[in-house]
Amino acid sequence: LCVRDFFLCLNENLVNWPDVHSTFALRLTHSSECSTCKHRNEFETTQLYVEIPVPPSNSDLKEYIEEYFSERSNFGGYCDGGCNAFSEKSKWTSITNTDEAKFLIVILTRGIESMDGFQLVKNQIKSTDDINIR
Numbered sequence: 001l002c003v004r005d006f007f008l009c010l011n012e013n014l015v016n017w018p019d020v021h022s023t024f025a026l027r028l029t030h031s032s033e034c035s036t037c038k039h040r041n042e043f044e045t046t047q048l049y050v051e052i053p054v055p056p057s058n059s060d061l062k063e064y065i066e067e068y069f070s071e072r073s074n075f076g077g078y079c080d081g082g083c084n085a086f087s088e089k090s091k092w093t094s095i096t097n098t099d100e101a102k103f104l105i106v107i108l109t110r111g112i113e114s115m116d117g118f119q120l121v122k123n124q125i126k127s128t129d130d131i132n133i134r
Contacts, residue, residue, distance in 0.1 A: 004107050007048045024048045024103055027096035032077075032089050039082025044096055049105040054121045061127040065106055069094060069133045095133060104131070 007024070014021050026049075031042045055064045072090040079085055095101055111118045 004049075004051075007105070007107070011048055021048070024105060026050075026101050026104065029094050029096045030091070031094070032091040034079035034082045034087055034089050035074075036085060036087040037079060037083040039079055041080065049107045051107045051109055054108045054110050054123045055125050057123040057125070059123075059125050060129060061106070061108075061125050062129040062131050065104075065131050066133065098133060104133075 010017060010021055010024070025046050028045050028047055028050075029042055030045065031040060033040045050065075050068065052064060052068055055061060070092075072092045074088055074090050076086065077089050079087055079089070095104075110121045112121055
C-alpha cells in the first residue's frame with residue numbers, strides 16, 4: 001500500500017468519510033482560451049492531490065509545482081461557444097481559492113512504464129522550500 005492508494009481509497013469513500021475528504025480537498029479551476037476570439041471555457045474540479053512526474057535529479061520541487069500552477073500550454077482545437085473555428089487554444093490550471101486550501105498534496109509519479117514493465121525513477125530532489133502560488 002502506498003500513499004497514492006490511501007488518497008484513491010479516500011476519494012472512492014467520500015460518502016463515508018466526508019470530514020476527512022474535505023480536510024485534504026483542493027478546488028482547481030481548469031481554463032482554456034481561444035487565441036482567435038479570446039472565448040474562455042472554465043470548469044472546476046475537487047481533487048485530493050496533484051500528480052506530476054518526478055523532476056530531474058538535484059532539482060527543486062518548488063520550481064516544478066510553481067510552474068504547474070502558472071504554466072499555459074498550447075494546443076489545437078475547436079472553439080466551443082466562441083468563434084467555432086479550429087484554432088490554437090491555451091490551457092492552464094489554477095487553485096480556485098488559495099485561502100480555503102489547507103493542504104497542497106503533490107504525488108510524484110515514480111513508476112514509468114517501459115517495454116520491460118515498470119521502472120522506478122530514483123531521482124533525488126529538494127522538497128523543503130516554501131512555494132508561492134499566485
